[in-house]
Every structure is written in structure tokens, then in C-alpha cells.
Amino acid sequence: MNVTFPFGLPGSATLYLALLLATLALHLVLMSYVLAGAAWLVFGQVRRPATETPIGPSAVAFSVGEALLDWLPFGLGAAITAGVAPLLFIQVLYKQNFYSANLLLFHRWMAVVPVLIVAFYLLYLNKTPSAARWPAVLQRAIRFLALAGFAFVGYSWTENHILSLQPHAWPAQYQSQSLVFRDPAIIPRLGVWAFGAPPLMATIVVWQARRATKLGMRLDAGAVRLLAGVAMGGLLAMMACAAWYAPWLDDAAAGALTGAFGLPYVMVAALGVAVQLGCWRRLWRLGSICTRSLGLTSAAAAATVLSLCALREVIRLASLDDERIFAHVDRVAESGGLLAFLGFFALNAALIAYCVWIVSKRLAVERE
Amino acid sequence: MPPYYPVNDFGPLIKGLVIGGLGIIHVFLAQFAIGGGMLMCYFERMSARGRSPDARRLLDEYFQVLVLISFVLGALTGVGMWFTTIQISARTIGVMVDEFHWLWAVEWTFFCLEIVAGYAFYRYGRRLPHGTRMTLLVLYSAAAWFSLFWINGILSWQLTPGQWTQSHDVWDGFFNPGFVPSLLYRTIVSLTIAALVACVVINTIPDLDFARRRKLVNQAAWLLLPMILMPALGIWYVSTMPADSRTWLQGGSAAMTIFMALAVGASVLIGGYALVGLIWQRLYVSGATATLLVVLALGATAGGEFVREGVRKPFTIRSYLYSNSIRPEEVERLRAIGGVTDDPYPLRDAGAYPNDQVRLGAKVFRFQCSVCHTPDGVNGLTHLTGTWQTDQKRMNIAKLQRTKPFMPPFAGSAEELEALVQWLDWLDAGRPDAWNDGDERGNLERIRRWLAEAGTRTAEDSATTTASGATN
Numbered sequence: 157m158n159v160t161f162p163f164g165l166p167g168s169a170t171l172y173l174a175l176l177l178a179t180l181a182l183h184l185v186l187m188s189y190v191l192a193g194a195a196w197l198v199f200g201q202v203r204r205p206a207t208e209t210p211i212g213p214s215a216v217a218f219s220v221g222e223a224l225l226d227w228l229p230f231g232l233g234a235a236i237t238a239g240v241a242p243l244l245f246i247q248v249l250y251k252q253n254f255y256s257a258n259l260l261l262f263h264r265w266m267a268v269v270p271v272l273i274v275a276f277y278l279l280y281l282n283k284t285p286s287a288a289r290w291p292a293v294l295q296r297a298i299r300f301l302a303l304a305g306f307a308f309v310g311y312s313w314t315e316n317h318i319l320s321l322q323p324h325a326w327p328a329q330y331q332s333q334s335l336v337f338r339d340p341a342i343i344p345r346l347g348v349w350a351f352g353a354p355p356l357m358a359t360i361v362v363w364q365a366r367r368a369t370k371l372g373m374r375l376d377a378g379a380v381r382l383l384a385g386v387a388m389g390g391l392l393a394m395m396a397c398a399a400w401y402a403p404w405l406d407d408a409a410a411g412a413l414t415g416a417f418g419l420p421y422v423m424v425a426a427l428g429v430a431v432q433l434g435c436w437r438r439l440w441r442l443g444s445i446c447t448r449s450l451g452l453t454s455a456a457a458a459a460t461v462l463s464l465c466a467l468r469e470v471i472r473l474a475s476l477d478d479e480r481i482f483a484h485v486d487r488v489a490e491s492g493g494l495l496a497f498l499g500f501f502a503l504n505a506a507l508i509a510y511c512v513w514i515v516s517k518r519l520a521v522e523r524e
Numbered sequence: 525m526p527p528y529y530p531v532n533d534f535g536p537l538i539k540g541l542v543i544g545g546l547g548i549i550h551v552f553l554a555q556f557a558i559g560g561g562m563l564m565c566y567f568e569r570m571s572a573r574g575r576s577p578d579a580r581r582l583l584d585e586y587f588q589v590l591v592l593i594s595f596v597l598g599a600l601t602g603v604g605m606w607f608t609t610i611q612i613s614a615r616t617i618g619v620m621v622d623e624f625h626w627l628w629a630v631e632w633t634f635f636c637l638e639i640v641a642g643y644a645f646y647r648y649g650r651r652l653p654h655g656t657r658m659t660l661l662v663l664y665s666a667a668a669w670f671s672l673f674w675i676n677g678i679l680s681w682q683l684t685p686g687q688w689t690q691s692h693d694v695w696d697g698f699f700n701p702g703f704v705p706s707l708l709y710r711t712i713v714s715l716t717i718a719a720l721v722a723c724v725v726i727n728t729i730p731d732l733d734f735a736r737r738r739k740l741v742n743q744a745a746w747l748l749l750p751m752i753l754m755p756a757l758g759i760w761y762v763s764t765m766p767a768d769s770r771t772w773l774q775g776g777s778a779a780m781t782i783f784m785a786l787a788v789g790a791s792v793l794i795g796g797y798a799l800v801g802l803i804w805q806r807l808y809v810s811g812a813t814a815t816l817l818v819v820l821a822l823g824a825t826a827g828g829e830f831v832r833e834g835v836r837k838p839f840t841i842r843s844y845l846y847s848n849s850i851r852p853e854e855v856e857r858l859r860a861i862g863g864v865t866d867d868p869y870p871l872r873d874a875g876a877y878p879n880d881q882v883r884l885g886a887k888v889f890r891f892q893c894s895v896c897h898t899p900d901g902v903n904g905l906t907h908l909t910g911t912w913q914t915d916q917k918r919m920n921i922a923k924l925q926r927t928k929p930f931m932p933p934f935a936g937s938a939e940e941l942e943a944l945v946q947w948l949d950w951l952d953a954g955r956p957d958a959w960n961d962g963d964e965r966g967n968l969e970r971i972r973r974w975l976a977e978a979g980t981r982t983a984e985d986s987a988t989t990t991a992s993g994a995t996n
Contacts, residue, residue: 269604493626
């Protein structure tokens with residue numbers, strides 16, 4: 157391709173790809189919050205909330221652990237709900253690849269559902285008042301199990317994705333009866349997404365902290381520095397994994413990344429990481445929230461996430477028979493309902509905003 | 525040509541049981557969530573009007589159950605349904621996605637509203653005034669009901685695609701003949717499940733004396749009243765089914781008839797108890813009895829879902845896609861070139877067969893039969909055909925859609941059919957190490973003649989075509 161993704165692609169494919177990218181990016185942000193948040197609860201310190209509403213004027217200091225403990229179940233519910241849309245558009249665009257990989261991994265793949273259910277309940281169990289009275293080892297074990305569940309799901313998605321890109325490997329994988337697909341690209345690719353999670357989680361938590369401070373809570377410099385350190389460490393590890401992953405790409409994918417089709421996104425992603433590093437370094441030095449730096453790192457994080465999602469599709473389209481895919485998508489695009497989707501999307505987005513507004517308004521009245 | 529997907533072996537189980545099991549749980553939980561929203565709106569209103577002093581307590585307890593069960597299990601079994609459907613029939617879900625993806629995307633926007641409104645109520649409801657609580661509950665329950673609205677159109681389309689088969693217009697398919705009765709029926713089922721669960725929850729609220737519990741139970745029971753409409757809606761829904769599907773329910777298929785009888789019987793028991801005991805005599809229902817009624821409702825759901833899946837046979841999408849993921853238009857070509865000629869997936873146990881012909885037969889079984897049959901487990905072919913003589917097997921399979929009207933036509937070459945027969949005979953013989961080829965010229969010629977006599981359409985389609993030809 158001599159033009160930048162998605163220019164030059166058929167209009168129908170561009171529409172579905174744009175929706176896939178937008179919804180996948182939303183899912184990724186929420187998923188990152190849950191994954192990195194669960195890791196924080198395992199490896200970080202968690203002070204138990206004194207009441208059912210740990211973030212409020214009555215509390216003295218904002219605790220990252222408490223906030224995560226409180227919000228992770230909702231975060232997971234939102235991540236799963238947000239994940240339905242990209243799952244739908246993947247099926248529209250790449251059904252034969254996606255379905256074949258699902259089928260080849262069979263029970264292993266299907267295990268992501270019960271594992272997520274268990275992990276979900278563990279998050280709820282984790283925040284019950286009775287769990288706070290249990291031995292610390294048991295509490296940490298529960299959190300570890302939840303994290304292990306999310307890690308398993310993440311690994312399975314990566315494995316599924318890489319298998320879906322290799323149709324030539326499907327017959328041998330089928331005959332082997334193995335429910336595990338081994339490929340040297342799985343771990344580095346998983347690393348890109350997994351280490352990309354802490355900066356996103358840190359960004360969201362700092363926004364939560366900012367809101368908490370406006371409600372009268374105190375934010376310790378140590379908490380800000382720890383979040384900034386985790387974010388910077390995640391970004392550096394993510395770049396290392398990207399460099400590790402690059403040699404495993406096939407020639408077509410590597411060519412797409414270094415050519416006009418994908419290079420702009422590589423540059424935006426790199427710039428986004430650099431800006432985030434700069435902002436987090438500033439927050440680390442300040443030891444407090446600087447709204448300008450927080451806004452800038454949020455924008456840079458959004459650009460990075462969208463670029464990485466785009467690169468994911470650049471690699472996929474370079475590796476697969478895109479003519480066959482586009483021909484199929486052209487046929488599928490003839491089915492009706494787009495206007496209904498756009499109308500209900502706008503309506504329900506407005507209603508969601510209305511829900512948030514009426515609750516915020518009432519809570520503000522209550523505080524006054 | 526059909527797309528070829530890897531086919532997994534579920535051992536002695538048929539794939540329908542796997543999707544049926546998960547589907548029943550998911551449908552039950554989803555309907556609980558839908559009815560739960562309406563029930564909470566009802567109790568919130570009762571509370572605001574001062575007609576139920578304990579309604580707020582019930583609401584707060586009930587919503588905890590709803591969040592823990594519906595938000596977690598309901599949401600994830602929904603994703604699980606997608607994955608399971610891919611495992612069972614990738615092509616079916618592929619067609620559904622191709623045709624209805626925008627409507628599925630619409631449903632997703634309602635999921636998002638449902639989770640935000642629901643979680644806002646769950647988290648802040650106790651601190652909000654009545655008006656705000658009611659707004660959140662109405663939005664939550666409307667979003668939940670609309671998710672039923674959208675998925676109901678897609679699911680009912682599979683059995684009664686209506687005008688869609690000619691127009692391929694998404695709205696013709698969505699607003700199909702079964703849409704309205706199915707939607708109304710499921711709405712009443714949702715209310716029923718929600719009311720029964722409420723009776724369980726009421727019995728678990730601490731510090732509530734018998735009289736107050738009883739009052740709440742009697743108030744919740746009013747949501748069971750719409751059950752009186754279920755017989756009429758059920759008859760309406762059945763009347764929209766294709767004629768041959770209706771005959772399965774009327775004794776044409778013992779399994780279908782029995783499962784429908786179980787669903788009807790369980791519904792009658794619940795309805796009778798609700799109308800006579802809870803509404804008319806205003807009796808109290810204990811936690812144990814309420815739990816039993818919930819289990820009965822699950823049984824009714826199981827029977828109903830099994831019937832809904834079963835009566836589509838021999839199609840997964842009526843007149844468009846057979847149960848084995850082959851389209852009617854493809855049968856003729858597959859008979860000419862062979863059904864598994866282009867199947868890239870080798871047999872996993874190729875060494876277990878005595879010769880290439882039996883291996884081919886195993887591959888034909890995998891491609892055409894394994895979605896509904898096992899070799900010798902549930903719905904095992906050796907059980908179903910074990911008493912047939914070899915030539916009888918040839919003819920019955922060649923004329924499969926006439927041998928059994930809920931079977932699709934055989935979609936492969938004469939050589940493949942003979943291979944399937946040899947594979948069956950080899951299984952019947954106890955899988956001996958050596959086996960002679962059965963490719964005699966006379967056998968293949970007879971098979972070709974029988975295939976031609978049977979045609980490439982189902983018996984029902986052929987009858988329809990003949991009738992319409994006679995009319996013209």
C-alpha cells in the first residue's frame with residue numbers, strides 16, 4: 157500500500173475498521189484499568205476503606221488501592237460491555253480467521269468465559285466488608301487469583317489473534333490436537349499490551365485522585381510519584397516488548413510498518429509515548445497533580461492507544477488476503493440498519509450522559 | 525462453496541447439548557435482568573406513593589442480587605453464547621452477523637446504557653431522592669427490555685424469516701412473523717422470573733416480620749398476573765411457525781413434543797400457583813417454595829429453548845442454511861465435486877481407519893453429520909442405522925430428506941456416500957483392522973440414481989414447489 161491506512165481502502169472496509177478501532181480503543185482503556193489495577197492490588201499496598209464510600213470528604217488521604225478496590229468491579233463490567241462491539245466488528249471483517257482460531261483452540265479458548273466469571277466474582281468478594289477481616293495472606297491470594305484470571309484471558313486473546321493470522325498453520329494445529337498454540341511472537345506481543353496497561357490505569361487513577369482532592373481529600377506526594385513511576389516503567393517495558401516483537405513479524409507486515417501504510421502510526425505512537433514519559437516525569441518531580449500535564453498525558457495516551465489499535469489492523473491486513481476480506485465486507489455492507497445504529501448510538505450516548513449528570517447533580521446538592 | 529472450518533469432537537455429546545445448556549442459563553439470566561428492571565420500577569413507585577413501606581429495602585436487596593447475578597453471569601454468558609455458537613456452527617453465526625450486525629450494534633448501545641444506569645443506581649441509589657432513583661430505574665429497565673427487543677428479532681428470524689427470504693431486507697427479517705408473539709411471550713416470562721426471584725429475596729431480608737414479608741410477596745405476585753396471556757401468545761407464536769415445524773410439536777418428533785409438554789406443564793404449575801394461591805387467595809410463599817418455583821421456571825425455559833432450537837430442523841436459518849452449515853443452493857455442486865474435496869483439515873485419527881475409503885467416510889461424517897450426531901454416543905449414527913442393511917443405508921442416506929423430513933439432503937458425491945456407508949458398516953462390525961472397499965460400480969450407479977430421485981431440496985420445499993407449480 158502506498159497510502160496511509162485506512163486511505164485507499166474500500167469505503168465499506170474503512171467504515172467497519174474505524175468502528176473497530178474506536179470501540180477497541182475504548183475497551184482497551186477499560187481493560188488496562190482492570191488489568192493493571194488488579195496487579196496493583198496484588199503487589200501494592202491497599203488500605204481498607206473505613207466506610208462503604210472510601211472516597212469522600214470524610215476520608216483524609218486518597219488511597220490508590222482503595223480506589224481500585226472500589227472501582228474495579230465496575231471497570232470490569234464496563235470493559236466487558238465495551239468489548240462486545242469490537243468483537244462484533246471483528247466478526248464482520250475477519251470472520252473466517254477469527255472463527256478458525258476459536259475452533260482450533262477449542263476448550264482452551266472457551267475457558268476464558270468461566271475464568272472471567274470467577275475473576276469478576278473475586279473482585280466483588282475482595283471489596284466486601286467481611287473480606288477486610290480476613291487474614292492478609294488470604295486477601296492477597298484472592299487478588300492474585302483475579303489477576304491470574306485476567307492474565308490468562310489476555311494470553312488467550314493474544315494466542316488466538318496470532319493463530320488467526322496464520323492460515324497456513326491451521327491444518328497442522330488441528331491435526332496436532334493441541335489446545336495450545338506456540339509461537340515466539342505471543343509473549344512479546346502480549347507484553348506490548350500488558351505493559352501498556354499501567355500508564356493508562358495510572359492516568360485514570362490520577363483523574364480520580366484529582367476529583368477526590370476537589371472533594372476535600374489530600375493526595376500524598378508519594379502516591380503521585382508511585383503512579384508516575386509505574387506509568388513510566390510500563391511505557392519503557394512496552395517499548396522494549398515492541399522492539400522484541402518486531403523481528404517476529406512476517407515480511408509483509410514489517411514492510412507495512414515501515415512504509416506509507418503504517419509508518420505514520422508508528423511515529424504517532426512513538427511520539428505519544430515520548431509525551432507521556434515527559435508528562436509523567438514532570439508529575440513525579442512535582443509530587444502533586446498538575447492538570448495541564450495530566451491533560452497532556454491523557455491526550456498522548458489516547459493517541460498512543462488509537463495508533464496501536466491502527467497498527468494492529470495494519471499488521472493484520474498485511475498478513476492476510478485483504479482482497480478476499482474487502483470483497484466480503486462490500487457484500488456485508490449492503491445489509492441495512494446503519495442509520496438505526498447511528499440514531500440509537502446518539503440517543504443512548506445522550507442518556508448515558510444524562511444518567512451521569514443527574515447523579516452528579518444530586519450528589520453535589522447532598523454535599524452542599 | 526461453503527467455508528470450511530475445523531470441526532471439534534465433543535466425545536459422546538452432541539454439540540446441540542452444549543449450546544443448549546449454556547443458552548438456557550443465559551436466556552434465564554437475561555430475562556431475569558429484564559423483568560428485574562420492571563419489578564424495581566413497580567416497587568419504587570409503590571414506595572414513593574407510600575403503599576409499601578418495605579419496598580425500598582426490597583429494592584436495595586434485590587438490586588444486589590441483580591448486579592451480582594445478571595451483571596456478571598448474564599453479561600459473560602452472553603459473550604459465552606457467541607463463542608459457543610462459533611464452536612457449534614461458525615457459519616450460522618457468521619450469516620447472522622453479516623445480516624444483522626448493525627442491529628446487534630444497536631443492542632450494544634442499550635447494553636452500555638443498561639450498565640451505566642444500573643451501576644449508578646447500585647452505587648448511589650441509597651443516597652438519591654425518589655425522582656432520580658426512578659429515572660435511573662426506568663432507563664435501566666428500558667435498556668434491558670430493548671436489548672430483548674433487538675435480539676428477539678434476530679433469533680425469531682432464524683425460524684420464521686418471512687419476507688426476508690425473497691427481499692433480503694434487514695427489516696423484513698427483523699420484523700418477521702414470529703417477532704411480536706415471541707417478544708410479548710418473553711416479556712411475560714421475564715416478569716414471571718423477576719417476581720419469583722423477588723419472593724426468594726423477600727424471604728432473605730433480615731428483621732422483617734411475617735406480615736410485612738407477606739405484604740411484599742402479595743405485591744410482587746401482581747407481576748405474575750400477565751401469565752394468563754401466555755397460552756394465547758404461545759398459540760399465536762406456534763401458529764407463525766412453518767407447517768413442518770408445527771408437526772414436530774404435535775407428535776411428529778417425540779423429543780420436541782415431550783420438551784414442549786414439559787415447558788407447558790411447568791408454566792401451568794407456576795401460573796396456577798401464582799394466580800390461585802398468590803393473587804386470589806393471597807397466600808404467603810416461603811423461601812423454599814419460591815426457590816422451587818424459580819427452578820420450575822428454569823425448567824420451563826429449558827424446555828422452551830430446546831424446542832426453539834429443535835423445531836428449526838433441518839435448518840439453522842429457515843430455507844437459507846441447513847443444520848450442517850450447507851446452503852440449499854450448494855448441494856448440487858457439492859454432489860458434483862464432493863463435499864469434502866476442498867476440506868483442508870485432515871482427520872485427527874487417520875491412522876485408526878483400515879483404508880482410504882473408510883477415512884473418507886469419517887471425513888464425510890465430520891463435515892455433514894457431526895453437528896447433530898455422534899458415531900455411537902448421543903444421537904449416534906450406529907444406533908440410528910444399525911439395523912439397516914448396507915443397501916438400505918445407501919438408499920436411506922441418498923434420500924435422506926425423504927427418509928426423515930427433519931434431515932437435510934445429502935450434500936456430497938456418490939463416492940462420498942458410499943464411503944460414509946462403509947464407515948458405518950465398519951463401525952457396526954466393531955472396527956476391524958481390515959476392511960474391503962465397497963466401491964462397486966453397481967453400488968455407485970444406484971446411489972446416483974437415488975440421489976437424483978431425491979433431488980437437492982428438502983421434502984417440504986419440494987412439496988411447496990410442486991404445489992405452487994400446480995397452482996401456476
